[in-house]
Amino acid sequence: MLLRRCVPFAAALFLLLPTGDALAQSDQDRAAARSLATQGAESFTSGRFEEAIDLLGRAEALVHAPTHLLLIARAQVRLGRLVAAKETYLRIVREELPPTAPSPFKRAQQDAREELAAIEPRIASLRIALEGAAGRKIGVKLDGQPVADALLGVHRPIDPGNHVVTVVPPGLAPIEQGVTIGDGERKELKIPVPEGPAVVPPPGGSVEGQGTWGGGQAEVPPVAPPGTPERKTNAAMLGGGIAATALGLGGVVVGSVFLAKSSGTQKEANDLSASRGCESQGSAGAECGPAIRAQITSLDADAASQQTIGAAGLIGGGVLLAGGVTLLVLELTSKPEPSSSAWIAPYVTPTGLGVRGAF
Structure with missing residues (x-):
């Protein structure tokens, strides 16, 4: 029944209310709203209710029309969103239409009253x-x-x-x-809801500059004495090592590709020269004309360029790779440095979590 009621809306979905707000809309907004509303009606009749809600909502944002809201409410009902549909129906029902309102608007308001009464018992x-x-x-x-x-x-x-x-x-x-x-x-x-852990103060009460916090009861972990060796990561060295290693690997791969490509290009030039009788620059076979020689020369030049790029990639990539690996090895094998007297660190225990430290 709802689908049958919607069909007339495709032709009259967008009719302006003769109010100041409606008249203030530009021609472009009215045309766009009419197009969006028509597309939304087509999506609704095709069963694409999410799409219909989106399109009709865009039309309503441009220019208000009860017919937009009615189809939105019907699509919400089809999707099982009865609570949202009720609110949409109420917007239509509570609107005070002027006596000069178009008949499709008045009919939309009447339909909204009937359909609201039908879905309310289902919520x-x-x-x-x-x-x-x-x-x-x-x-x-x-x-x-x-x-x-x-x-x-x-x-x-x-x-x-x-x-x-x-x-x-x-x-x-x-x-x-x-x-x-x-x-x-x-x-x-x-x-x-089970009871959560409660906060227990550390033995001996609060110590200035040292303590714990957490979501509940937790054993106070032993505090590491100042001066305990702690390993500190050199972010610059680690990041530089990773970047150099990645660039080096890329250079080696690119160099290998170009060297392999140069070998294929040179073989193509040699095969063409042999097949056309161009064995040397001073002699030419019956099929070795200027065009063939120019093609062979071009292939030789391409092979030389590819070989140069490949060699540069291998050399540069190798240097970067070696440097990056060296930085990583130095950073990962560096000795821990003694920490300062002030320190802070998080902790996790089977019964809680928190932060400990000394200042």
Whole structure:
């Protein structure tokens, strides 16, 4: 029935309301909106509902028309997005049309009222209840989208179908729970939340300049004494070594390719010379004319150029490769240097994580 109702909209999807806002639109905007609306109607009738929503939304952004919104709402219904469709229908129903509004606009508003009444009983309701939260700040997502704290513990409208609720307690692994809701069903989902680790101060109380923080209870790891040798990476040497090695390998590969190519080009020149009787510059066979000699000369020159490039690539690449490998070996085999008296480092234990340091 909805498809049959949409067919007339393809011809009258875009009619301007005689208001100041509509009249303020440019001819280009009106023409573009009309084209987008027509394309959106065609996408809807072809069952490409996502595409229809996008095209009709673009048309609506250029020039407002209730007919745009009606097809958007119908596409949302076809995709099972009843909550979004209800809001779109409400926009149409609550709009005050002037007495001079085009008849397709008035008919769109009437259709919106009827279709809104049909989908409202199908919208489901879900209450997400966290057990054991104890006032903690716990992140909750519904189908990957964050859920506002105001919506926790109360019933909220939701589309029928399959959904995934993700709870992220601080300091603990996320908890996922699936739920399936039918048309108009009212369901409550209770998710137990385990207690997270609590922060325990280090033995002897707080020490200025040295301490731990984390998401909960954690054993205080032993503090490394100042002066303990720690290996420090020389970023410049390591980066230079990697870059030189990569460039060197590239040069060797390019050089090898050009040398192989020069060998093939020279063989082509020799074969052509032998087949046409051009054995030397001073003698010529019956088939060795000026054009053939010019071609042989060109091939010889190409082979020489390729050989030069190949040799340069091999030599340059080899030098860069050797230099890069040398830098990497020197950096990776360098001895650790004693650290200064001030230090800081992260740590992870089976029961928590944090940062330790001394200043």
